[in-house]
Amino acid sequence: MTTESHARPETPDQVLLAIQKVISEVAKIEPAEIQLDSPVTGLRNVDSILLLEILVRTEMELGIEIDEQDLFDINTVRDFAAFCRKATA
Numbered sequence: 001m002t003t004e005s006h007a008r009p010e011t012p013d014q015v016l017l018a019i020q021k022v023i024s025e026v027a028k029i030e031p032a033e034i035q036l037d038s039p040v041t042g043l044r045n046v047d048s049i050l051l052l053e054i055l056v057r058t059e060m061e062l063g064i065e066i067d068e069q070d071l072f073d074i075n076t077v078r079d080f081a082a083f084c085r086k087a088t089a
Contacts, residue, residue, distance in 0.1 A: 015062065015088060016081045022057045023077070026050055036078040043077075062088055 020031045027045040034043065041051060051071070058080075059066055064087040074080045 015085050018061045019058060019077065019081055019084060022061055023054055026054050026057060034077055036076065036081070038077050039075055040077060040080055058084065064088055 020034045023029070023034050023043065024031045027043055027050055029044050040046065055066055055068070055071065062084055064084065066087065070083065074083055
């Protein structure tokens with residue numbers, strides 16, 4: 001077991017939980033409001049500035065790097081989770 005605060009998640013569900021946690025904290029919404037098929041930019045309180053903050057905090061939480069250009073290919077929370085899973089593999 002690692003003692004690092006930003007250890008890479010071991011399972012896909014942990015990736016999704018990490019993403020939900022970040023979105024919840026940044027957008028100040030309940031994790032239950034974050035559905036897999038919700039459009040990332042369609043979530044309550046999420047604008048382009050908050051989307052960039054979500055990106056940076058997710059990178060830190062998961063220990064990955066996401067190119068800002070890749071955001072154009074991410075539409076839903078499901079897409080974002082799948083992208084992050086690939087990046088953690």
